[in-house]
Amino acid sequence: MEQEWSIQQIAKLAGTTSRALRHYGDIGLLPPTRIGANGYRYYDAAALVRLQRILLLRDLGLGLTAIARIVAGEDSPVLATHLRWLRAERDRIDRQITSVQTTLRALERREPLMAEDMFDGFDHTAYRQEVEQNWGAEAYAAGDAWWRGADAEVKRRIAELASDWRDAASAGLDPLGTEAQELARRQRDWLTSVPGTPPMSKEYFVGLAELYVADERFAATYGGLEGASFVRAAMIAFAATYL
């Protein structure tokens, strides 16, 4: 009548492993139906059904604790929450794909420098040129040489500026406030100081601001999408007022 199976048997039936079953038992997610005098675990048909539910939910990407809540009958919005998480994950991966593709294309065209590092240097120029081809190729060479020759002090200041941007963004400051506007001014100042950069203009500055958000590699410098958005807001406001 009441069929029951050993741990290996039920594992095969459901398409998993005995190790996983012991784990589910250990964390209380799926205790064996019965435990023999010799310590062997046995499972019945009800356990099989429960196991199939568990495996199904696991295939949807849910964590074991979330699965535990669901199979326990709690009607918390586990699935809806999980759906939002999945969508965020997909978006993140999409952005990574775009970035890797861009990097690979740049490498193919033998632009190793701008491809992977120095996103705080002249590369604004180089990338901008790549996107809109408004500024000539010699700008690239000039910026390249400048960065290579830059001394530690310059590099420190650049990194520090990026660091200050991240601090301001995570502190929740107002992008239009005095402090953020001062950061935007510093951003403009060092950009201006880079040889090979086109003459500073409202359009150029705003274009760079957009670029920081659009390109994952620049965004990373400013603390990701959120940070980059903050930088963009501050830079655009600065451009509108002072450029």
Next chain:
Amino acid sequence: MEQEWSIQQIAKLAGTTSRALRHYGDIGLLPPTRIGANGYRYYDAAALVRLQRILLLRDLGLGLTAIARIVAGEDSPVLATHLRWLRAERDRIDRQITSVQTTLRALERREPLMAEDMFDGFDHTAYRQEVEQNWGAEAYAAGDAWWRGADAEVKRRIAELASDWRDAASAGLDPLGTEAQELARRQRDWLTSVPGTPPMSKEYFVGLAELYVADERFAATYGGLEGASFVRAAMIAFAATYL
């Protein structure tokens, strides 16, 4: 001249933590430029640039060992490989999103049973009906009752059939071969035995085969996309020959 920074300072400059820097040092990815007599770690501008590269690549989703290969100058196709992996990940998540959405919709319509478990029972019918509305609502009720009343022996046979499918698929058998065709016959036989199922036809059988591949939840039963594809091939061939 040669500027150098403490571990906290360089962490702030690059936008990471001192703990991460110690970790990178431990695994040899980014050793400190210099270690003071007191044991303090110090980093110079070259280390800062290297660190920025590392963080950039990390933001692309690469693992630290892969990053190590890249910054070491090996020109193995790390990025191209990673790109393929990213795409596969995105596809997987896309399928999970679809499945979760389907499940949520089913739950809203109060179809808790078919939503989460028993993908080996009558649910073929119910889902089929949901998709094409070819078979009536009473089929759902009949199948439901049947499954609830099914004894352990029936459930075992169903799970066993799924298990045998997985074995056949992972063994690399020919879907058109004798063994796979025998499995398809068993599949048809038990489907026929479920009350509430529409009369067996070539179209119905092929439709189910497609469903197994299209719906992640069914596919899981047969060992994922690969397994389900195998099942589909075998079932379609069987339908063409015998139905």
Next chain:
DNA sequence: CTGACCCTAACGCTGCGTGACGGTTT
């Protein structure tokens, strides 16, 4: 006697976060 199974530990993997405890101060 020998497979085929079952059991209980317990480490391994990824990339650090997070204390704990105790010195140092570029």
Next chain:
DNA sequence: AAAACCGTCACGCAGCGTTAGGGTCA
């Protein structure tokens, strides 16, 4: 004398895979 930093352990996390060592036999 206290605030900040620095250092070295070392556990924790998610979900099992994988030996290792040793009984059981539905």
